[in-house]
Amino acid sequence: xxxxxxxxxxxxxxxxxxxxxxxxxxxxxxxxxxxxxxxxxxxxxxxxxxxxxxxxxxxxxxxxxxxxxxxxxxxxxxxxxxxxxxxxxxxxxxxxxxxxxxxxxxxxxxxxxxxxxxxxxxxxxxxxxxxxxxxxxxxxxxxxxxxxxxxxxxxxxxxxxxxxxxxxxxxxxxxxxxxxxxxxxxxxxxxxxxxxxxxxxxxxxxxxxxxxxxxxxxxxxxxxxxxxxxxxxxxxxxxx
Numbered sequence: 001x002x003x004x005x006x007x008x009x010x011x012x013x014x015x016x017x018x019x020x021x022x023x024x025x026x027x028x029x030x031x032x033x034x035x036x037x038x039x040x041x042x043x044x045x046x047x048x049x050x051x052x053x054x055x056x057x058x059x060x061x062x063x064x065x066x067x068x069x070x071x072x073x074x075x076x077x078x079x080x081x082x083x084x085x086x087x088x089x090x091x092x093x094x095x096x097x098x099x100x101x102x103x104x105x106x107x108x109x110x111x112x113x114x115x116x117x118x119x120x121x122x123x124x125x126x127x128x129x130x131x132x133x134x135x136x137x138x139x140x141x142x143x144x145x146x147x148x149x150x151x152x153x154x155x156x157x158x159x160x161x162x163x164x165x166x167x168x169x170x171x172x173x174x175x176x177x178x179x180x181x182x183x184x185x186x187x188x189x190x191x192x193x194x195x196x197x198x199x200x201x202x203x204x205x206x207x208x209x210x211x212x213x214x215x216x217x218x219x220x221x222x223x224x225x226x227x228x229x230x231x232x233x234x235x236x237x238x239x240x
Contacts (some may be wrong), residue, residue: 012055020052027201087132118143132157
């Protein structure tokens with residue numbers, strides 16, 4: 001910071017940028033905030049002054065004045081899950097290309113964590129929320145409706161919530177199962193997956209339990225060693 005600024009060390013303000021550029025504070029604010037009209041000559045002076053002083057815009061203050069934060073919020077069950085990691089990567093890459101930052105929060109399928117995460121994103125005035133919700137009925141969606149009531153667009157991912165009329169990006173599991181069966185028509189499938197209580201019974205240790213849920217070999221052929229997505233999530237070493 002220049003020594004002659006006559007103030008304690010700290011981030012430069014819009015008023016100081018305006019004084020350095022020799023313009024009014026409103027002109028500097030319009031230039032740095034990207035709104036309203038400023039003549040090309042004055043804009044250049046303000047930008048040069050901002051660069052000289054090392055000014056950086058206060059994103060929260062700008063969002064309060066313009067109503068736009070250029071930020072998206074993403075709430076998923078577990079960022080350590082490879083499925084959700086891929087989802088977040090796709091969202092982040094796409095939003096960055098369009099000038100948006102991304103805030104990612106994990107809930108570990110806990111509704112209380114999801115409510116808290118949603119409130120954080122509301123307070124940060126994000127421009128949209130993408131959420132893999134743990135809500136299962138209309139009594140558990142008040143936090144999502146609160147975001148919608150504040151004009152924040154919400155999109156569901158990985159699972160839909162029947163009590164909410166929202167866009168949702170999900171997998172059609174029934175169609176996927178049918179297509180998988182059609183692919184093996186005319187002969188036995190190379191493996192089968194046990195489901196239901198019998199498949200879930202066994203050791204309580206999550207890694208061992210996940211191993212027990214591996215597809216079982218059929219006709220002497222070796223089953224794949226890749227865990228199903230939900231099993232991988234439950235076997236995450238950092239989770240209880």
